[in-house]
Amino acid sequence: MSRIPQSLRRRATGITCALALGASALTGGAVLGVGTAAAATPPVLTITLKGSTGWGESVTGGTxxxxxxxxxxxxxxxxxxxxxxxxxxxLNLVDKARMKPGMNTVYFECSGTKSNTAFFYADRSPLNDMRTQFSSATNGMFGS
Incomplete structure (x- = not known):
């Protein structure tokens, strides 16, 4: 096993410290010059049953x-x-024109962020109501 002379060890330690200080000064200057980014809060969509023929939708979050x-x-x-x-x-002909029997999707886009996609099922029946409520409870993760 060879020994490293004391003078080379001191020189190597000095160079390592200089590199570390230089790198931290460069990185620190770059980080300090940039403000923190605030992530946009995505909107959250919830579907509920309204009366015997419609659905309620509520959106929280987002801007x-x-x-x-x-x-x-x-x-x-x-x-x-x-x-x-x-x-x-x-009650609303615009809603009727945009909907079809069976599975329908709904989502909101708010200032560039998109809500979860919820599924609601037309026409209203006990089975379709369960499917709609399941989709809403899981934030549209499962289409059902």
């Missing part, structure tokens, strides 16, 4: 303006959270 999408078709209104709306094809 406006928000746009509703039903089956990929954007709505004409702009919303600001918190949002509480009713989808009822028997």
């Amino acid at each position: 406006g303006p928000c746009k509703e999408f039903v089956n990929g078709t954007p709505g004409t209104l702009s919303y600001t959270p918190p949002i509480s709306e009713t989808i009822d094809p028997t």
